[in-house]
Amino acid sequence: MTPVDYSIRHETESKDGLSNDAERVSEMESLRPLPRISIHAFCESEAMQRTMDRMSRDRRLSKVNLRVTSGRVAAAANMFASAPTPNLIVLETDAEPDSLIHELAPLAEVCDPSTRVIIVGRYNDIALYRELIRNGISEYLVGPVSMADLLASISAIFVDPEAEPVGKSIAVIGAKGGVGASTIAHNCAFGISTLFSTETILADFDLPFGTANIDFDQDPAQGIAEAVFAPERLDEVFLDRLLTKCSEHLSLLAAPSLLDRAYDFESGAFLPIIELLQRSAPVAVLDVPHGWTEWTRSVLAEVDEVVICAAPDLANLRNTKNMLDALKKLRPNDRAPHLILNQVGMPKRPEIAPGDFIEPLEMEPIAILPFDAQLFGNAANSGRMISEMDAKSSAAETFSQIAHVVTGRGQLKKVKKGGLGKMLGMLGRK
Known part of the structure; x- marks a missing residue:
């Protein structure tokens, strides 16, 4: 998967994260409905919360159990320390590239290996993108992100016809x-x-x-x-x-x-x-x-x-x-x-x-x-x-x-290998 330069795309988007461009509308129409998955989004900005709110009412998410929380990466780590992680976590963060990986470490300790993670960040940094993908993150998007971009990223993970079945x-x-x-x-x-x-x-x-x-x-x-x-x-x-x-x-x-x-x-x-x-x-x-x-x-x-x-x-x-x-x-x-x-x-x-x-x-x-x-x-x-x-x-x-x-979840809420759990091992080698 190659990273996308979002600088041009953002110029055509309105403040609420929606695109006014006819091509973006066409992309939305081509997206397939998402399967029965659970998504939990953690938003720092009001714009991201508005985007998630509009997305929750989209027909393509009729089967999705979507929850939106106002909070940072630390809030996600605290919540999932005592609760099961969903199929997908969406994290908005303004963390600096040098500190983002370390901020994600507490979440990696409590995240199930099957859980996917999409991060919406502030920095259009190719080195950061590659580092996150290496560490088990499913996708990194540069904010402010549009609903079409976010839906397309989720669809690429869960609806890709060439991918193995989700369930x-x-x-x-x-x-x-x-x-x-x-x-x-x-x-x-x-x-x-x-x-x-x-x-x-x-x-x-x-x-x-x-x-x-x-x-x-x-x-x-x-x-x-x-x-x-x-x-x-x-x-x-x-x-x-x-x-x-x-x-x-x-x-x-x-x-x-x-x-x-x-x-x-x-x-x-x-x-x-x-x-x-x-x-x-x-x-x-x-x-x-x-x-x-x-x-x-x-x-x-x-x-x-x-x-x-x-x-x-x-x-x-x-x-x-x-x-x-x-x-x-x-x-x-x-x-x-x-x-x-x-x-x-x-x-x-x-x-x-x-x-x-x-x-x-x-x-x-x-x-x-x-x-x-x-x-x-x-x-x-x-x-x-x-x-x-x-x-x-x-x-x-x-x-x-x-x-x-x-279900392969085991009984203990400990660090799990695979997925986000790879991050801890990589951090330990640094």
């Missing part, structure tokens, strides 16, 4: 029917959306018997059936009509849960949906029904993360081992699936001890959920998630841990 796809499947994989998928999606304030889509792939609509007390007229049976219509606008809002950051692509037709699918039937979900939201959790068909194999081979849920008995152990072996061949260059042991300690049921269960698998589960018929039963019957029923329960804490692990 992360997580498939949850049971090693056997009735082991609670759907319950885990739904609580996991809810946890990701609430804990990290991340736009999340839960897609129920069990078309005949899906329970996501029941678990979230929803009755949508449309859902995933319309998408899978009409792939030629799939785009962001069509997906928006099919989604149901479950909470501030969680949307549901519900299954019809009807038996008015046979649900037989070709191998790649769900792949266009997965690709669209990845373009539309930072996280997509897929509730995959227990089975081993051409389309389930294709889904499990395509997603970023696989979670296998199992109960502690012999059939589950056999099936889990077979699935791990099969997925290793399907996904030779990917991380091994995550394992969750569910319904552990069910009264009067003979069980395999967790230690004995995982020994032949040669892997540690990311979570062990004890059997709790009252808590899970009450949640299911009331259309609520576990953390809504009892936020202080051990199950709610376990789902929080699951959300951290499957």
Whole structure:
């Protein structure tokens, strides 16, 4: 990416950051809508705040969760020391080139590796630009910046057709029917959306018997059936009509849960949906029904993360081992699936001890959920998630841990390598 000389461009712009030039209007019209991402802007000047305010009302940001704060780089570092970072941080700063890198160091310590950063500065300095890009900054713009410039920069990061999909796809499947994989998928999606304030889509792939609509007390007229049976219509606008809002950051692509037709699918039937979900939201959790068909194999081979849920008995152990072996061949260059042991300690049921269960698998589960018929039963019957029923329960804490692990966020808010975290290592060498 080559830096742009903004000195000529700024002469055609009005004081509120908008261009009066017809070419700039044409550039705005050519920009595509942004996906479901979260953006937090920190503004020092009133002009920048006006620009962000106008941008928040633009149709291209209809899916974006945008927050604007008056403050400097230090305010961003203080805020994110105790809160998750969004998909994009926009920082306005009047710092001198010699001090800007050092001012960003506290933010690097608390910034998630997947978070992108755009800086709007005061100095048209090519050396500064190169230094910032080397240190993990996504873009540097010389202020005052226009709405068209800022939107174009964000689009280049998140909408570039040649870039990898923004969103992360997580498939949850049971090693056997009735082991609670759907319950885990739904609580996991809810946890990701609430804990990290991340736009999340839960897609129920069990078309005949899906329970996501029941678990979230929803009755949508449309859902995933319309998408899978009409792939030629799939785009962001069509997906928006099919989604149901479950909470501030969680949307549901519900299954019809009807038996008015046979649900037989070709191998790649769900792949266009997965690709669209990845373009539309930072996280997509897929509730995959227990089975081993051409389309389930294709889904499990395509997603970023696989979670296998199992109960502690012999059939589950056999099936889990077979699935791990099969997925290793399907996904030779990917991380091994995550394992969750569910319904552990069910009264009067003979069980395999967790230690004995995982020994032949040669892997540690990311979570062990004890059997709790009252808590899970009450949640299911009331259309609520576990953390809504009892936020202080051990199950709610376990789902929080699951959300951290499957999204790659971990549990500790320490310096993270990659992205902005590279800055600390570079600073240490100076």
